[in-house]
Amino acid sequence: MPRRVTLFVTCLADQVMTETAWAAAELLEQLGCEVHVPLEQTCCGQPAFNTGYRTEAREVARHWLRVFKDAETIVSPSGSCTSMVKVFFKELFPPESEEFKELARLTARTFELTQFIVRELRRPDVGARYPGKIAYHASCHLLRELGERETPRKLLEHVKGATLVPLPGSEETCCGFGGTFSVKMADLSKAMLDEKLKAVEAGGADCVIACDAGCLLHIGGGLTRRGSHAKAFHIAELLTGRVPHPNAEAGH
Secondary structure, three states: OOEEEEEOOOHHHHHOOHHHHHHHHHHHHHOOEEEEOOOOOOOOOHHHHHOOOHHHHHHHHHHHHHHHOOOOOEEEOOHHHHHHHHHHHHHHOOOOOHHHHHHHHHHOOEEEHHHHHHHHOOOOOOOOEOOOEEEEOOOHHHHHHOOOOOHHHHHHHOOEOOEEEOOOOOOOOOOOOOOOHHHHOHHHHHHHHHHHHHHHHHOOOOEEEEOOHHHHHHHHHHHHHHOOOOEEEEHHHHHOOOOOOOOHHHOO
16 A cells, blocks of 8 residues: 655745645655645744744644644655754643643654655655756755755765766855844845855756755745856755756757
């Protein structure tokens, strides 16, 4: 029987980067999963949590627990939102509470997309192809909070025809987004982004790939404003063939 997966779409994918959500669902289906998308899902509460609104974040977390309570496996195309659920939700509930107990049960079956594919399905090669140069941006929450540095790279290394080019400082420097950080500390955020963009362009990448919509919006917007030929895409888009090939517009 196919593995039943409940997709936690996330706010940014739902409202701004719908192609990421569709790509994630398609990818999971291609790998033999039965994908369920609860229409009642909303946010993980991270914006409120990071801004200090713990009461409001707690209510959002309670809603998340209600929506996903019957899920066999929960998968999200976002290291940031997955880390909010698996790492920070526990700060919102007392250890003796029913919510905390429910949280422990659900987080054990919650995975970021690349982790699920490589570690649970054991499918590092999904048959993807891309005849160009790829740079991988290690998103902060996936790398630091979830401690994951291997699964996205394993998937990218198996993309036929692709060359994975180095991105200097990829694990040391943030892209500068940080949610509300990019609004509250705009000048500092821009300076961090500029360094990331220089690194992308220095490697000659055709596209920069990441596992978080926030990073991709920030980096992608910066590349567009600079007039760079490099574009930013979610890894699910690359693995489902949604990333245009280099020089596609020229008819090659």
